[in-house]
Amino acid sequence: MTATILDGKEFAARVRAKVADHVTLLKEKHSVTPGLAVVLVGEDPASQVYVRSKGKLTVEVGMASFEHKLDADTSEADLLALIARLNADPEVHGILVQLPLPSHLDSDLVINSIDPSKDVDGFHISNVGLLGTGQKSMVPCTPLGCLMLLRDHHGNLSGLNAVVVGRSNIVGKPMAQLLLGDSCTVTIAHSRSKDLPAICQGADILVAAVGRAAMVRGDWIKPGATVIDVGINRIERDGKTKLVGDVHFDSAAQVAGAITPVPGGVGPMTIACLLANTVTATCRAHGLAEPEGLTV
Numbered sequence: 035m036t037a038t039i040l041d042g043k044e045f046a047a048r049v050r051a052k053v054a055d056h057v058t059l060l061k062e063k064h065s066v067t068p069g070l071a072v073v074l075v076g077e078d079p080a081s082q083v084y085v086r087s088k089g090k091l092t093v094e095v096g097m098a099s100f101e102h103k104l105d106a107d108t109s110e111a112d113l114l115a116l117i118a119r120l121n122a123d124p125e126v127h128g129i130l131v132q133l134p135l136p137s138h139l140d141s142d143l144v145i146n147s148i149d150p151s152k153d154v155d156g157f158h159i160s161n162v163g164l165l166g167t168g169q170k171s172m173v174p175c176t177p178l179g180c181l182m183l184l185r186d187h188h189g190n191l192s193g194l195n196a197v198v199v200g201r202s203n204i205v206g207k208p209m210a211q212l213l214l215g216d217s218c219t220v221t222i223a224h225s226r227s228k229d230l231p232a233i234c235q236g237a238d239i240l241v242a243a244v245g246r247a248a249m250v251r252g253d254w255i256k257p258g259a260t261v262i263d264v265g266i267n268r269i270e271r272d273g274k275t276k277l278v279g280d281v282h283f284d285s286a287a288q289v290a291g292a293i294t295p296v297p298g299g300v301g302p303m304t305i306a307c308l309l310a311n312t313v314t315a316t317c318r319a320h321g322l323a324e325p326e327g328l329t330v
């Protein structure tokens with residue numbers, strides 16, 4: 035079997051087009067311009083690339099982009115003061131602090147200082163609790179993007195066995211909550227799970243978000259399963275840096291029914307969903323109807 039490729043790059047472009055249409059409507063009918071503030075602390079090269087891309091795509095869909103680049107040694111007090119200003123700014127509907135933060139900063143404290151209604155990453159403890167109890171929340175961008183790809187491919191996910199490999203707060207845990215919300219039977223596994231291949235072999239939907247290059251191989255996959263690869267690992271090969279996922283693509287694609295590539299799968303969906311969340315936050319802030327299909 036050769037798997038269908040789930041093209042996240044193409045799907046993300048469609049999500050961004052939908053966002054852009056809604057931004058036009060908000061501007062023309064309601065005189066509201068959605069605004070997204072992105073805060074970067076330090077000079078992590080990958081984070082710089084992501085933040086640049088977020089700014090560019092924010093402007094491309096017609097929103098206002100506010101970038102705040104702070105020195106790596108910025109104090110916690112200064113960062114919290116900036117977030118307080120953004121919380122109070124009516125032009126800012128979404129706030130995102132790029133992760134990881136330098137180690138002297140307490141990420142939980144910083145994230146929980148963001149106004150939950152502007153927390154377009156969905157990482158604030160209030161949004162985590164709302165999602166966990168099936169209430170309306172801001173939904174973390176990467177899992178939201180994975181769910182959109184899965185719903186588009188399968189239609190209905192009800193009753194399917196889903197295995198999420200990885201238990202991070204950013205991806206693994208919210209992904210499991212979203213799949214549960216769509217009535218999947220969900221298992222959360224991780225690098226220390228006993229007999230991980232056997233757990234994965236039971237999955238109709240396998241989400242790999244463990245952060246280990248090419249760990250999930252073809253013989254771990256149930257024939258015909260849908261494989262979502264969240265991993266972004268930079269490896270050295272033949273003197274060049276190559277981006278690979280958590281799934282060994284070549285062997286997995288022989289067994290799976292559908293698979294996301296890396297790059298061009300889940301990654302582009304993360305930023306598209308960030309823009310979708312910013313539109314959702316703007317609509318909620320102004321008591322306006324939310325666009326269809328941009329959140330769960």
Ligand SMILES: Nc1nc2c(c(=O)[nH]1)N[C@@H](CN(C=O)c1ccc(C(=O)N[C@@H](CCC(=O)O)C(=O)O)cc1)CN2
Pocket residue numbers: 083084130131132133134155175176266277296297298299300301302303304305
């Ligand atoms: N505050 C946040 N920090 C981080 C998040 C997040 O959702 N919120 N996620 C990741 C990084 N990330 C967005 O911030 C992100 C990662 C990857 C991509 C992407 O498009 N990847 C491309 C490849 C790009 C490359 O060459 O590196 C792909 O997979 O095709 C977008 C956003 C951690 N931090």
